[in-house]
Amino acid sequence: MSRLLICSESETILARVERICSSIGWDAERSGFDLSVHKRIAAKEADAVLFDLSIDPDSAERVVKTVTDALPFFPLLFLYSGVLPTPAEGTGFVYSIAPERLDQLEHVLISLSCAGFPASEIPPWRDDVQTPVPRVLIVDDDSNLAYELGHLLRAVEQYDVEVANSGFEAGALLHGFKPDVAIIDISLGDMDGREVCTFLRTHERFRDTKIIAVSGYYQPDEAEDAPACFDSFMPKPLSVQDLLGHVRAFLSAE
Template sequence: VFTQGRQGLDRGKGGLGLGLAIVRSLVELHGGTVAARSAGPGQGSEFTVRLPGADLAESAPDSQTPQPSAPAPFAPRRVLVVDDNEDAAETLKQSLEAAGHSVIVAHDGAAALRIVAEFSPDVAVLDIGLPVMDGYELARKLREHPSFRALPLIALTGYGSEADRSLAKAAGFSAHLVKPIAVDRLEALVLGLTREPRAGESASSSR
């Protein structure tokens, strides 16, 4: 469903492929299904969402039934998203905020370098195909800064060959994701690349 008509480091359009993945995750969370059907390019698409019905009487909580204890408090991460595609950046921002994280967006490398010192992110998600200063150069500049040498960096790219992964690693990236990306995979990386803060401590203070 989600394909980019033209892929390259200079591409200015195209999404992350997150939209339907977010819909599917939400629908499956409620025990439902989502299906897509299309007659072909230019013919439009039909999406069908099916959700189970609920018996209100059965779903009402029983005052005599012990309720499960509340889960441990979630420690949100501070995430910097850098993507020149405003729609893709906003979709990514919304998906991470829906998971409870604090997110700020920049649309080019220069803006990211201005923002990063003040925002002090716990992890940064960088699109490789940025204009003027691409994601590789931005990663290298962040690594040159004493405060961000250990900042986890996640690369977003349309290319997934071993050579591309090697380029990302050489530039200082901690992880390499190929579009379209899976929301759960990105969320796992955001949490996995940053240490769980202790109570009363922000994640950024661990660096």
């Protein structure tokens, strides 16, 4: 069963969140607003955390910064009414919910249940030196397309390929997988794919990762407003030969 840590001092909020979690098969556990939250997340004792930012802004800001700095791949949910901004774009995978719209939590948790897997199953970090085969990450909510692309890259090029069907799942995979090239759909179901691109671009561990953004909704001229997020853009439907050409070109340039 997936587990949500609730960091709030409001009995009303705690009770409502517990009811929502119970209705969709999540285990809700109350947690204090202190650095023990960070330790519990690091120990994989939770699959997501909900921070009520309205209770103690100064304490909340300190704890949230500690968590996002140390565990940028972890899904964080923020309950706030403009008291504090959520972490800057690119610092992690975040969701925000206004207190008066707390019912939206149900949809967010269902999305995480469908897209990801329990924190205890997140793979350990893999040492780069021991696996010299080029690594490719595919992030696309079209599971059939993602599967076919992954099969193609493994069979034709013999790359080490990981596939994610959501931003949350990509974040979990990145905990143990450092891609040389990432192919990312910027129109994901659970979040804007450009947030995943920005996260890769701004995180020191992935500074050398080349990013190919793809989309069936945006055209090249429409994607020009975010060139810093990715290295190249390809519209869908994809040309397999063109995509392979992009991947090969990036890998040969390293």
